[in-house]
Amino acid sequence: xxxxxxxxxxxxALRALWAEGVTNPSKIETFLETxxxxxxxxxxxxxxxxxxxxxxxLRHWIHGLPGGPPFQRxxxxxxxxxxxxxxxxxxxxxxxxxxxxxxSHVVRDPLNPLVARDPFGANSVCRAYGYVxxxxxxxxxxVPRGTLQExxxxxxxxxxxxxxxxxxxxxxxxxxxxxxxxxxDGRDHLRYADLGAVLDNLIHRGEIxxxxxxxxxxxxxxxxxxxxxxxxxxxxxxxxxxxxREFQLVPAPEGRVxxxxxxxxxxxxxAAVQSPGSxxxxxxxxxxxxxxESGRTPRGPHVDPVAAFIDGFxxxxxxxxxxxxxxxxxxxxxxxENRAMLPVLQNAGxxxxxxxxxxxxxxxxxxxRLQEGLSWLLPNQASSRAGSAATEEGR
Numbered sequence: 157x158x159x160x161x162x163x164x165x166x167x168x169a170l171r172a173l174w175a176e177g178v179t180n181p182s183k184i185e186t187f188l189e190t191x192x193x194x195x196x197x198x199x200x201x202x203x204x205x206x207x208x209x210x211x212x213x214l215r216h217w218i219h220g221l222p223g224g225p226p227f228q229r230x231x232x233x234x235x236x237x238x239x240x241x242x243x244x245x246x247x248x249x250x251x252x253x254x255x256x257x258x259x260s261h262v263v264r265d266p267l268n269p270l271v272a273r274d275p276f277g278a279n280s281v282c283r284a285y286g287y288v289x290x291x292x293x294x295x296x297x298x299v300p301r302g303t304l305q306e307x308x309x310x311x312x313x314x315x316x317x318x319x320x321x322x323x324x325x326x327x328x329x330x331x332x333x334x335x336x337x338x339x340x341d342g343r344d345h346l347r348y349a350d351l352g353a354v355l356d357n358l359i360h361r362g363e364i365x366x367x368x369x370x371x372x373x374x375x376x377x378x379x380x381x382x383x384x385x386x387x388x389x390x391x392x393x394x395x396x397x398x399x400x401r402e403f404q405l406v407p408a409p410e411g412r413v414x415x416x417x418x419x420x421x422x423x424x425x426x427a428a429v430q431s432p433g434s435x436x437x438x439x440x441x442x443x444x445x446x447x448x449e450s451g452r453t454p455r456g457p458h459v460d461p462v463a464a465f466i467d468g469f470x471x472x473x474x475x476x477x478x479x480x481x482x483x484x485x486x487x488x489x490x491x492x493e494n495r496a497m498l499p500v501l502q503n504a505g506x507x508x509x510x511x512x513x514x515x516x517x518x519x520x521x522x523x524x525r526l527q528e529g530l531s532w533l534l535p536n537q538a539s540s541r542a543g544s545a546a547t548e549e550g551r
Contacts, residue, residue: 157221159214160200160239161228167195167202170230170237178233193267198244198285203227203252204267205236211255212236215262216248217279217516218487224253244286246514247521248487249279272520274348281520292357293350293523299360300326304352311394313386315375320395323352323369325359333404335367335411335534338391340381340420342371348519354526363531367411368403370395378458381416381423383465388427392434409436409478413533417441417522418490422462428476429469437533438480441522445493473504481529482510488517 160166163174173187188206195202205212205227212227227236242248249272253262264271265280272281283289295301302325308317321342325334345351351371358364372395374380380387391414399405406412414435416424421443428435446459447466480501484494491512501508509532515521 157218157241157243159222159225160241161226161237162239163228163230163237165200166237166239167197167200169195170202170204174230178231178235184233184235188267193265194282196242196283196285199241201240201242201248201282201284203238203240203250203265203282205252205254205265206234206267207254208234209236209254209256210258212238213253213255214238214240215251215253216240217250217518218248219489219491219516220487240282242282242284243514244284245288246282246284246487247287247516247524248282248284249516249518250282251279272348272518274519275344279518284514290524290527292361292363292527293354294357295350295353296357299356301356302326302352302359303328304346309395309398311390313389313394314380318375318390318395319373321346321371321373323355323367323371325366325368326356327366331404332366333406335365335406335413336396336399337367337369337413337415337530337534338395339369339371340416340423341373341377343373344519345371345417345522349523349526351523351526354523354530358527358530362536363527364534365536367534368399368405370399377419381419382458382461383422383426384461385430387423388430391427392431396434409433411436411534413437413439413530414477415439415441415529417443417519418517419444419462421445422465425469425476426465429474432474432476435476436478438477439526439529439533440480441483441525441529442485442488442490442517443482443494443497444490445497447493447496470500473500475505477506479507479533480509481525481533482508483522483525483529484512485515485517485521486512487515490517 193204213224227238229236251262252265268280270281271278302323305322307320307322311318359366412435414424421440445466446463484491498510
């Protein structure tokens with residue numbers, strides 16, 4: 157990938173505007189009103205900024221590309237553009253830095269209504285040619301909705317009462333055995349990765365079985381998710397037994413999945429390593445699997461425990477679960493560490509599925525992998541049996 161500021165390489169709509177007379181204000185207004193920005197075509201996206209400025213640059217989150225590439229002003233107008241080569245199906249979050257009167261301000265793209273939110277704010281979103289927003293990630297009025305209930309549990313291993321959210325599927329039946337899904341950063345998954353809608357849709361479509369989900373929240377996240385033994389003990393000794401007392405659950409390890417993204421992936425792997433046989437599946441997304449030998453590991457009180465755990469696991473990998481779904485964004489710095497983790501997990505005797513997305517380290521990227529990850533880790537046995545029966549009958 158690379159950036160270009162040559163008009164001849166920009167989107168045809170921008171070249172057409174130039175040919176028609178770019179200095180005509182009415183033509184510029186028509187252009188802005190009739191196009192969707194960024195302008196996407198096969199292989200490239202053209203970012204456009206409209207307004208008086210001394211300079212415009214792009215703030216992107218694509219690892220390996222130069223930071224702050226400048227836009228090019230189009231003749232003497234207040235239109236600026238920048239072309240980014242993007243593989244088909246890519247998704248990129250970004251902001252625009254605008255300099256006026258010697259002062260620079262970073263803002264979301266004023267021409268682009270697509271926004272992705274996270275705990276730190278919001279970014280504009282560039283959907284490259286071929287990217288499709290998953291239908292199963294949206295709320296549909298025709299899909300029965302599960303229930304969400306705020307809960308707390310007293311912990312002997314962690315300070316105070318621990319907050320979590322219980323998900324029960326639509327049509328919940330008290331005596332029916334359910335698989336169990338435990339998700340780190342539960343509230344953030346609900347807010348930013350549309351987890352409630354994802355579970356409702358995948359269950360309704362028969363891609364995963366109806367399940368019970370415990371969506372947990374950390375206290376001190378940088379401590380508890382960094383390979384913390386008290387956190388692992390809390391999950392296995394306190395949270396899971398409480399759920400087993402309240403619900404009919406599929407026995408461990410079958411139908412027990414532990415999930416997390418970033419540091420949540422580290423916490424998931426660590427808990428499974430400490431309690432082999434407790435979880436049949438792990439869903440690990442963009443794991444912060446930093447290790448000393450990579451030469452890329454920053455040092456510090458929050459990183460050192462992670463590196464110590466990963467270093468130990470790499471030197472003596474163990475079969476922490478039966479199946480692991482591992483995913484990462486090709487445009488994020490952690491892609492190197494996740495690629496390096498793949499053979500380590502395989503050598504431990506676990507069945508692995510690895511997916512690399514043309515996206516970054518963000519919540520919508522993690523949401524977009526949930527269908528593939530959950531349906532592989534928790535296949536709907538009822539649908540599979542029905543399909544097998546139909547095949548036998550057809551013979």
